[in-house]
Amino acid sequence: LPGRTKLDEDFWDELEETLILSDVGGMTSAKIVDDMRDKSKRGRIKEPSEVLKVLRDNLAEIMDKGDTSLKIPEGELVIILVVGVNGTGKTTSIGKLAYRLKKEGRKVILAAGDTFRAAASEQLQIWGQRVGAEVIRHNEGADPAAVIFDAIKAARSRGADIVIADTAGRLHSKVNLMEELKKIRRIIGREVEGAPQEVLLVLDATTGQNALQQARVFKEAVDLTGIVITKMDGSAKGGILFAISDELKIPVKFVGLGEGIEDLETFDPKLFMDALIQ
Amino acid sequence: SLQERLGEIFRKLRGRGKLTEDDVNAVLREVRMALLEADVNLNVVREFTKKVKEKAVGEAVWKSLTPGQLVIKYVRDELVNLMGGDEPRLEMSQDPPTVIMMVGLHGSGKTTSSAKLARYLKSKGRHPMLVAADLHRPAAITQLQVLGKQIDVPVFAMGAQEKPLSVARAGLKAAISQGNDVVIMDTAGRLHIDQELMDELKEVRDYVKPHEVLLVVDAMTGQDAVNIAEQFNTQIGVDGIVLSKLDGDARGGAALSVRFVTGKPIKFIGVGEKTDALEIFHPDRLVSRILG
Numbered sequence: 001l002p003g004r005t006k007l008d009e010d011f012w013d014e015l016e017e018t019l020i021l022s023d024v025g026g027m028t029s030a031k032i033v034d035d036m037r038d039k040s041k042r043g044r045i046k047e048p049s050e051v052l053k054v055l056r057d058n059l060a061e062i063m064d065k066g067d068t069s070l071k072i073p074e075g076e077l078v079i080i081l082v083v084g085v086n087g088t089g090k091t092t093s094i095g096k097l098a099y100r101l102k103k104e105g106r107k108v109i110l111a112a113g114d115t116f117r118a119a120a121s122e123q124l125q126i127w128g129q130r131v132g133a134e135v136i137r138h139n140e141g142a143d144p145a146a147v148i149f150d151a152i153k154a155a156r157s158r159g160a161d162i163v164i165a166d167t168a169g170r171l172h173s174k175v176n177l178m179e180e181l182k183k184i185r186r187i188i189g190r191e192v193e194g195a196p197q198e199v200l201l202v203l204d205a206t207t208g209q210n211a212l213q214q215a216r217v218f219k220e221a222v223d224l225t226g227i228v229i230t231k232m233d234g235s236a237k238g239g240i241l242f243a244i245s246d247e248l249k250i251p252v253k254f255v256g257l258g259e260g261i262e263d264l265e266t267f268d269p270k271l272f273m274d275a276l277i278q
Numbered sequence: 279s280l281q282e283r284l285g286e287i288f289r290k291l292r293g294r295g296k297l298t299e300d301d302v303n304a305v306l307r308e309v310r311m312a313l314l315e316a317d318v319n320l321n322v323v324r325e326f327t328k329k330v331k332e333k334a335v336g337e338a339v340w341k342s343l344t345p346g347q348l349v350i351k352y353v354r355d356e357l358v359n360l361m362g363g364d365e366p367r368l369e370m371s372q373d374p375p376t377v378i379m380m381v382g383l384h385g386s387g388k389t390t391s392s393a394k395l396a397r398y399l400k401s402k403g404r405h406p407m408l409v410a411a412d413l414h415r416p417a418a419i420t421q422l423q424v425l426g427k428q429i430d431v432p433v434f435a436m437g438a439q440e441k442p443l444s445v446a447r448a449g450l451k452a453a454i455s456q457g458n459d460v461v462i463m464d465t466a467g468r469l470h471i472d473q474e475l476m477d478e479l480k481e482v483r484d485y486v487k488p489h490e491v492l493l494v495v496d497a498m499t500g501q502d503a504v505n506i507a508e509q510f511n512t513q514i515g516v517d518g519i520v521l522s523k524l525d526g527d528a529r530g531g532a533a534l535s536v537r538f539v540t541g542k543p544i545k546f547i548g549v550g551e552k553t554d555a556l557e558i559f560h561p562d563r564l565v566s567r568i569l570g
């Protein structure tokens with residue numbers, strides 16, 4: 001695309017190819033390119049570089065859901081529930097987020113709500129040590145809602161103002177596991193007024209079209225306030241975020257850029273589009 | 279579904295007489311879109327639809343009462359041809375222990391698949407040992423130890439401060455002295471574009487000389503699957519693929535991309551979180567899934 005000097009068939013094909021290879025999706029990419037061709041004709045845009053600029057701006061606007069900050073007001077007990085399918089980076093992202101919130105002066109407690117997977121609580125405990133945040137855990141096989149309930153009690157008695165609750169990875173197609181998640185959310189809401197104030201879906205940037213279905217089902221089950229897109233330090237571009245933004249209007253709040261404690265950045269739609277369409 | 283869309287196209291083309299280049303392209307566009315939506319890599323889709331085009335322009339399609347179904351049959355046959363072929367078996371060494379190394383991206387399912395494989399081999403009368411060579415992820419060693427305990431398979435581990443190469447060497451020695459005939463080595467998740475970590479993996483592979491390097495790939499992987507497979511295969515050398523999380527509803531097109539780019543067979547599929555959730559790969563089932 002950078003080398004192109006005229007708006008010929010090759011240009012439009014290459015643009016569509018770039019989008020598809022970034023996981024924007026076959027149908028979505030075709031639609032974006034068709035729309036852009038019409039716009040260019042009507043607006044009499046002749047320069048490929050100008051087309052790309054207009055496209056980046058338009059798509060960034062669709063992805064921009066305004067304020068990407070967390071809704072975590074001071075003076076009340078805030079519960080952040082972290083959900084998603086297996087292996088996307090939930091536990092690691094919680095560690096990074098706790099570190100960020102601690103640096104902002106908040107007092108954070110972590111709830112080891114994954115009571116199923118081998119060494120899930122131990123993994124979160126190590127993150128808690130790295131961050132300097134207390135971790136509330138039970139034994140493997142315990143009721144996840146009970147762990148989160150205990151973490152809320154601990155937060156109240158210790159004067160902590162944020163509880164970040166880890167949950168077990170679960171495939172959205174497993175009805176019983178989604179029911180378990182709904183129950184966890186209900187219990188949080190019953191215990192703390194207005195909670196969970198944030199429900200973050202953690203998506204893996206290397207995931208293809210299935211990420212859209214994940215977002216749909218998780219949104220329907222527990223309602224989502226934001227998305228964390230992880231592993232953006234790889235070669236995958238996370239293009240499926242565009243369809244998710246467009247259809248479901250869930251704001252992308254954070255980007256995971258590595259395995260380290262500081263590898264979490266606030267989502268920037270302009271930067272995202274720059275990387276997608278160079 | 280692809281069937282319905284093709285049926286629609288052929289209905290419009292009926293009664294027109296001869297099939298033009300444009301007509302064929304319209305058909306192929308539908309096939310292409312279905313494969314893209316199933317996460318098959320774009321370049322693989324292009325190569326693949328070229329092959330189907332040669333068949334689709336033939337007389338048989340035009341003479342058929344159900345040309346849409348015939349095109350699907352060509353697509354399906356070509357997919358099975360690509361995915362299937364060899365009998366995906368694990369190569370057991372004549373000079374034990376057989377060493378199997380599990381590699382792949384973060385969170386793809388390596389640790390869980392290592393335990394599943396150990397359980398499977400144990401059920402076949404082998405005496406596997408698991409080696410906890412992921413020294414990077416917090417509690418990775420503990421994770422493998424907990425799984426090993428669940429399936430009653432020994433886990434070789436050292437302190438978390440050790441280097442993967444030291445653990446691999448010592449693990450292999452321990453397996454030999456304890457008479458284990460299979461060693462399954464779990465490794466840390468790594469990016470195919472992280473040269474330092476790819477070099478680390480090469481170093482471990484060079485020392486351990488695995489009989490099987492299994493690339494664990496998440497079934498929901500998108501277009502990036504070709505890059506991952508390409509790098510692991512050219513830099514490390516891959517003998518087979520484990521496609522994990524097939525119990526989800528991802529179409530699994532990544533499997534086609536990985537097969538296309540490496541030529542290596544899918545040896546196992548992961549169909550659940552428990553250690554018994556490992557199955558032998560059946561190409562026809564995956565093809566039906568990809569075609570939706």
Ligand SMILES: Nc1nc2c(ncn2[C@@H]2O[C@H](COP(=O)(O)OP(=O)(O)OP(=O)(O)O)[C@@H](O)[C@H]2O)c(=O)[nH]1
Pocket residue numbers: 084085086087088089090091092093114117120167168169170202230231232233234255256257258259263384385415467469
């Ligand atoms: N490169 C990279 N790796 C990441 C990132 N986020 C997480 N990871 C790695 O991805 C792997 C899985 O991370 P986890 O935090 O265990 O994922 P999870 O969603 O909690 O997994 P389950 O609880 O098993 O569902 C680990 O190896 C992490 O270090 C990221 O932004 N970049």
Ligand SMILES: Nc1nc2c(ncn2[C@@H]2O[C@H](COP(=O)(O)OP(=O)(O)OP(=O)(O)O)[C@@H](O)[C@H]2O)c(=O)[nH]1
Pocket residue numbers: 086087117169171382383384385386387388389390391412415418465466467468494522523524525526547548549550551555
């Ligand atoms: N549903 C389902 N979950 C799976 C399957 N295989 C692995 N998992 C889950 O996927 C998540 C990641 O699995 P791990 O075995 O920790 O993945 P890994 O590749 O070792 O991760 P890293 O070591 O961090 O790179 C865990 O929650 C597993 O339980 C599968 O076939 N189906």
Ligand SMILES: [Mg+2]
Pocket residue numbers: 090091092114120166167168169
């Ligand atoms: Mg986790």
Ligand SMILES: [Mg+2]
Pocket residue numbers: 388389390412415418464465466467
């Ligand atoms: Mg692992």
